[in-house]
Structures are given as C-alpha cells and as structure tokens.
Amino acid sequence: SSQTSGCMLISGQVRGLFPHNNHVVRNTSLYNRPFVEQFEETPLLVAVLTYVGYGILTIFGYLRDFLRNWGVENCHVARERDEQKDFVPLYQDFENFYTRNLYMRIRDNWNRPICSVPGAKMDLVERTSKDYNWTFEHTGKVVKDVINMGSYNYLGFAENTGSCADNATGSTHKYGVGVGSTRSEMGNLDIHEELEQLVARFLGVESSMAFGMGFATNSMNIPALAGKGCLILSDELNHASLALGARLSGATIRVFKHNNMVSLEKLLRDAIVHGQPRTHRPWKKMLILVEGIYSMEGSIVRLPEVIALKKHYKAYLYLDEAHSIGALGPRGGGVVDYFGLDPKDVDIMMGTFTKSFGAAGGYIGGKRELIDYLRSHSHSSIYATAMSPPVSQQIITSMKIIMGEDNTTLGAERLKQLSENTTYFRRKLREMGFIIYGNNDSPVVPMMLYMPAKIGAFGREMLKRNIGTVVVGFPATPIIESRARFCVSAAHTRDMLDTVNFIFPLRHHHHPLIADGIPPHLFVSSK
DSSP: OOHHHHOOOOOOOOOOBOOOEEEEEEGGGGSOOEEEEEEOOOOOHHHHHHHHHHHHHHHHHHHHHHHHHHTSOOOSSOOOOOOGGTTTOOHHHHHHHHHTTGGGGGGGSOOOOOOOOOOSSSEEEEEEEESSSSSSSEEEEEEEEEESSOOOOOSSSOOOSSSHHHHHHHHHHHOOOOOOOOOTTOOOOOHHHHHHHHHHHHSSSSEEEESSSHHHHHHHTTHOOOOOTEEEETTOOOOHHHHHHHHHTTTTEEEOOOHHHHHHHHHHHHHHOOTTTTTTOOOOOEEEEEEEOOOOOOBBOOOOHHHHHHHHTTTTEEEEEETTTTTTTTOOOHHHHHHHHGGGOOEEEEESSSSTTTTEEEEEEEEEEHHHHHHOOOOHHHBBBBBOHHHHHHHHHHHHHHHTTTTSSSSHHHHHHHHHHHHHHHHHHHTTTTTTTTETTOOEOOOOEEEEHHHHHHHHHHTTTTTOEEETTTTTSOOOOOEEEEEEOOOHHHHHHHHHHHHOOOTTTTSSSTTTTGGGGGGOOOO
C-alpha cells in the first residue's frame, strides 16, 4: 500500500504486527535481490510456560533471600552494610536480585577461558564450581578442539599463521606494540594513515578515520554529530554503543520499531510537522541510526527503504556495519554492497574491525568535510590512545586480501565460502524444524530456546559434545525470547557444520532422535 507522502511503498510485515512467518518486501522496485526474513512469533503455550518458569525462579529467589536474611544461607553478592541502610541504595534492587537468584544458576555458560586461537576450533580451560557458580576453579585440564560457533570470525582471519600473522609480527618488530600517545600528539604513525586511506578506498568514500575501540567509535562520535535541538531516530534493537552515544549527545531520541519503515516514516513526518517540543521550531538536524546486521536477531536493515525515506525527509543516515562489513556483499563491502547501493547515499558509514578482519577497533567513513570535523571534535580522536601498530597491520593485510590486492583469490574464496556455509547451516536447521530468526543471508543465526531453564542446559550439553555456543537471555533479549546464537564462519568446514547439526534431534515422524543427540525437551519445534 502506498504512503500518502508519495515517497515509497510499505515494506512487508514486521514481527509483532503480522501473524505469518516470512517478511516479504512488497516494494520490490527498491531491491535488486529477494529479501526474506523469518521472525516466527512465540507460540502462546511456550510464552505462558516461559513466564511461569520465570515466576517460579522469582518465588524461589525471594525464598532464598529470606533464608539469607536470617543467616540460614550464605550471601556471596555485594550488598550495603548495616550503617548504609538509610542511604540511597548503591546496588539496584532488581538487578541485584536477578544476578544472585537467576543469572548465578547459569553463569558457567559465559566467560569461559580460551587458551588458543579462537578460530574454527579452540581449546578451553576446564573449570568447576563448588559453590553453585559463585566462584570457579581451574582443574588443570584443557578441553581440546571445541568447534567455535560463537565468535564473530566471519572470514576466518582469527588465525596465528599466514600472511596476516606474519605481517603483524613484522609490524611489531618495526613499531613495537604500544604507541603511548594520541593521534593528535605523537601517536600518528604512517601505518595509521595507510590504514585510513585503504578503508576509504574499500568503502568507496572520500575519507575515513580509524579508532582503537569499536564501542567508543559509536559512543564517542555520535555526541560530536548531534546535540541539543537535534532529533535522533533509533531502531529499537540498536546496539548499546549506539544507544549510549545517542544519550550522551543530549539530542532528543525517538525509537522506531525494528526494521519497520512505516514506524520510521511516521516519526519523520511527525518531526517535520510538529518540530521541537514546546517551541515547535524545526529540528536542527534529524539523524537516523541503524545497523547493517542486528547481532541478536540476525536481521539485515532494509537499507534501500531507509535511504528513500532519508532523502525524502531530508534526514541524515548513520549506518553501523559492525557485523555486516566483510560478511555481506559480493565484494565484502557490507550491506551497501549487498544491496548494490551508492555509498554516497549513506552520510556516516561506521563499522568495526573486530569481526570480519580479526582485529580490534572501528572506523567512520564519509565525506572529507565530515572526517576533518571529527578529527578535531571527536573524543575518541582527541583523548584516546592511537591504535596498536600490529592491530593496524592485521586490518591492512586482511582488507587487502578481501579486496584481492594480495594477488590471490583467497579473499573471494572466503567470501564465497561464508555465503555457502550460511545458506547450508540455516537450511539444515530449518529442515529439522527449529525456529530460527533473521535473514537468509545473515551469518548470525539465532535459534530460539525461549524458556530460562533451557539457556543453561543447552550451553552445557553443547560443550559436552565439544561445541562452543553463545546462549542469550533476558535482559539482552525480550523475556520470552531466550535463544542460542550461532555465528557462521568461512573457516568452518562442512564436516564441522554437519557435526553441529548431527547432535540435534530430527523433528520428523520416522526419526524422533539422532543417536547421542541433545535431549529433545531442550527445543521448541516449528512443526
């Protein structure tokens, strides 16, 4: 259906608004490829049982707090001293309650120490707890060759052999490890300028700027781009770094429903019609914040439609490509490359080097005037230590491989392998009947678990079978949408992916279980 603004057509359904399974774009004229995403709504019975599960945990939590208050059970968590009881609480009550009574039960699934390169396979330090996960002890043993399905190693550059590692080692010998100064003082090395020129060429923009920390690239640069009298329109599922940057800016923030162009357009139209609160003056600036791939949902931003809205309503667009750069597009150029769009249509292109490039830090690319402005106004530029030289060299080498400037086809092969692995892994999970979220081309694959007890059980059962996964629950996700999140890599072989799929129970009538599979009660089937 056409919008009254005449700007565009409404894109397909959005989770929570429509009962069906697939998101099918109806305005196909803006897209050069099929765009299908899956967000199956939580089954009603599962939602009820999930709430009941949290309710039971909460009841037992209050019971244990009662026992702790009377000294029957020891309390290991930090709390106010008796002489501080009349002061404002130092620890927020609910967060403290959630940590000691719910999170502690499954804390063994996070912060597992790794003692090898976190590549396609990794080695874990075995640990045990004698006090129900309050503290851990290392047993002295190492769990070898755990299949790594959790790291953002999309193109397999997390490695300690090959040209990336060799060049990073050579850079360490030449420059050392630390710089000991900011870029604006005595920390601006020639390797930093080479990196920024390469990033600008890779993105297809006039100029770029590199930062030593991906999180700070968002949180410290958005305040330099927006302030009081500006309006920020943010996707409801944006990363915490984007949310923090928006709050620090002092701008007015309005949130639109995830990937919902109808919601975004309504906010844009209202902003123009009504202006600023009380004074009704026009906004100084309207800035749209979106991500390329949303790391908890596996969804891809509807960038062609966002750009169409941005142009029509004269807003600015800030695109966070932390997970999409290197992982999407025929050239690995991210979501802009994936949709075949012009990089000049995105005002601020942001991304990180921590995923596809196997390094650390972030970048911002755009017009030369934008980058020159940030060099003198960004807190990340003025006050932060310059990026470590071996990290810079790792990025340069991996980026040149992706671009094919190393005179090999390794980059193109890895991009192709990642795409094939993503398609294969998603298809196999779907064939077995599991509810998975996200876009068909997204290497981030969330598989729904829903109930709180399954979060810990799934992570432990997978590790027993030498597979490392990330399990996620409230508050990182909605309370009834706990999930396991797989990250597919070009370094994964078909045998590794088959090993992961093999341990899952088949959901067909004739094959209720695979031998040695994970117990079927840990899953919810869509069939």
